[in-house]
Amino acid sequence: MNPFEPSTVPSLAIEEKETFRPRPANDFATAGLNSAQIESLVLKFLLNFGNAAGRRIADELGLPFSPFPEFLRHLKNQQIVTYTDNASANDYYYSLTDTGRARARNYFDECAYVGTAPVPFESYVASVAAQTIDAEQPKMADLRRAFSDLLINEDMFQTLGAAINSGRGMFIYGYPGNGKTSIAERITRCFGTSIWIPRVISIEGHILKLYDPASHEAMRPRRGGLLRMDDQDDRWIEIKRPTLIAGGELTMENLEISYNPATKISEAPLQMKSNNGTFLIDDFGRQRMQPIELLNRWIIPLEKRYDFLTLANGKKIRVPFDQLILFSTNLEPKQLVDEAFLRRIPYKVNVTDPSESIFRQLFEIFGPKLGFKSIDQAAISYLVETHYLGVNRPFRACQPRDLMLQIRNHCIFNELEIEMTAEYFDIAVGNYFTVM
Known part of the structure; x- marks a missing residue:
């Protein structure tokens, strides 16, 4: 047979297999995450970024913003983060306190990952x-x-x-x-x-x-x-x-x-x-x-x-x-x-070798894509009879494209029109089959 012959769980909402789409969680628990995981990711992000709004932190973790105000307020009450400025839509900018930086470094020692919150296995x-x-x-x-x-x-x-x-x-x-x-x-x-x-x-x-x-x-x-x-x-x-x-x-x-x-x-x-x-x-x-x-x-x-x-x-x-x-x-x-x-x-x-007719057809397929304005059947016949049938060389499906690339590169370098000729095929064959 020849391939080149022409042919005549939490936060998961699964309705149908072909329409699978992960739905956002309403809170950290339904996202399959605990407070320690969220705290670790938030503190490590702030240690790297320095100062960020709560919505930016939620986006970085890939989670809904709604549970973050209360969670960040809890960290502020523990003097782990502090407000640095007001942000839009009842949000604030946050940064780490000295205690928060020390805790963030401990989290880094445990795992250096910073980024999107993980999904449960x-x-x-x-x-x-x-x-x-x-x-x-x-x-x-x-x-x-x-x-x-x-x-x-x-x-x-x-x-x-x-x-x-x-x-x-x-x-x-x-x-x-x-x-x-x-x-x-x-x-x-x-x-x-x-x-x-x-x-x-x-x-x-x-x-x-x-x-x-x-x-x-x-x-x-x-x-x-x-x-x-x-x-x-x-x-x-x-x-x-x-x-x-x-x-x-x-x-x-x-x-x-x-x-x-x-x-x-x-x-x-x-x-x-x-x-x-x-x-x-x-x-x-x-x-x-x-x-x-x-x-x-x-x-x-x-x-x-x-x-x-x-x-x-x-x-x-x-x-x-x-x-x-x-x-x-x-x-x-x-x-x-x-x-x-x-x-x-x-x-x-x-996957067998292409027949001669398919080999010729491949020139017609790849030629326009490589910049050849016309397909010269006489030049292709010269190539087939001289460099294939004449020397008992098998056809390979990749060779029409590869030989035309050789011709194309030769013509571009010498500022010649890109075309198929017997002379150009001789040059391409000489390069391509030197050790083959």
Whole structure:
């Protein structure tokens, strides 16, 4: 099959899985927070910021303003904070007293985290269940939409559709350059557009950072003050369904909770960050660990849909394992793992070389995007007959784009019109296939 053939809990209000949205809490208790947690976050923020209005403090913690006046008044009565000025809407500016600064430093020694208040772990678990990919059942129209910028044949659609609906693991294998990674990156689009995740989670007294701007794409910027939305809990953030990609750099440490002993802050592992989305292990078999080690680590998660992670204090916790795991490799799956593991990854998709007709069609698709005003079929025929058929070189789906990029760069540098000619293809082939 060829992918390039053209185709004819607290503060959670869960109504329906596809309309999940975290609602704001009315007070700290319904937000799953106690007074000590709120005090720690408030004092550490004021120690860093110096002076802030109560509404600014509430926005920083991602919580409603209504319970803060009374809470801050209580801290003032204890001589931990003091008023420095009046603010709008019956609010005040606050700063720390000497006693408050000393207490804030003690809180910093316990944990250096400053920012949005954490969401209880139980609420996070409930949110994953409410947004599970198991509840998503993509149809053919969803696949065509997700893969609209790739050429996918009908047989491939049938295989991918069944595999995606399974919600289980999938091997995507074949020669390099034929679009395995491109296919994997688009699979997430079949599961709907967005999900909600907590920025930070509170678990067994530990702070666990989940939202990662390097891994997650926010749907909209966070708004505070008078522009703040009242129908959502700002401790959560709406992101595009995640697609995490780990290549040869992946190690076993990336799959465990990372703890910083200096800051006392933990960070979620990759598979937890990919919950409700897709996790692609690219170039599987080329990691620094043996393939069997990785699959041994995931025997239970792949079957049971949950994982066990270890906190800094040594306690194990059970976390959701709710994503489609994809293994992309240039090798045959049976060369990497035994039959027992292949059974746990039920779908194997072979991404084969494109045919000559599809190879030619790829020039027509990529040409206009790269600045070619016309597609010279005679020049393409020269390329195919001289540099492919004539030397028994296999077609790869990435090569039309790569060769045209070579021509484009040559023409721009020499201030020439960007066009396809036999001479330009000779130059591009000479550069591109020197050691291939």
